Amino acid sequence: MKWVRYQDDGGIFYGLLNEDRVTKTIGSPFTEYESTNQHISLTEVRILPPVIPKTFYAAGINYKKHVLEAAALLNREPNLPEKADIGYRANNAIIGHGDPIVIPKDATDKIHYEAELVVVIGKTAKNVSIQDSLKYVLGYTVGNDVSERTWQASDRTLWRAKNTDTFKPMGPWIETEADLNQMVTTVRLNGEETISFETNDMIFGVEKYISEITKYLTLHPGDVIWMGTDGTSKNMKDGDICEIEISGVGTLSNPVTRAT
Helix, strand or coil, rough: CCEEEECCCCEEEEEEEEEECEEEECCCCCCCCCEEEEEHHHHEECCCCCCCCEEEEEEEECCCCHHHHHHCCCCCCCCCCCCCCCECCCCEEEEEEEEEEEEECCCCCEEEEHHHHEECCCEEECCCCCCCCCHEEEEEEEEEEEHHHHHHHHHCCCCCCCCCCCEEEEEEEECCCCCHHHHHEEECCCCCEEEEEECCCCCCHHHHHHHHHHHHHHHCCCCCCCCCCCCCCCCCCCCCCCCEEEEECCEEEEEECCCC
């Protein structure tokens, strides 16, 4: 089942996507809902971010190859994480499928994509076991954790390096039936494949993160957890188009522009 959040002349709605047709619903995937007899082509609506989370969580470094390649670039010993670390991102940075990533005019050329699986929480979760954790997942979507690497290295926090407006594309929809073990993440920049990796080849998986988070924090319906990335990114520049595909989930595509 694919849940689409969209906008048309009547307002903002959730709908169920079947091939290229959206069935409008009353309610949302996080509440009780009813399907209507109103159907519309996906091309006739504006696709919005599939959810605006109450809390926006982000996994720390979570792929071994990413750690090794980053260490090699910096000419230092790799430091693999010993536990599932969690951070936060800001809702102001969220945009949807097709919306432009806007590079600030004073940013450097080191603007990188990070292809991430996004876990969408469907039920309130507290003190959840690893074995039961996936029961609290509504589904999955795709995220691009856009990062300004010079700011990331120089600022004491990640406030602008990670959270600049438009730096968190997410979408295009929530897929409720995807299989973690069958997912492959692929990045294409201007149609050229730059990265491909097994999505679930994480140091700490979705189950571990949900269990660890809920020892201390309550997860609520609509919260999201971005699960980290693998590989080394190329610089994105004005005029580029960045596509991130996660098999079984969908493809998130965004143009890139630089502010003047």
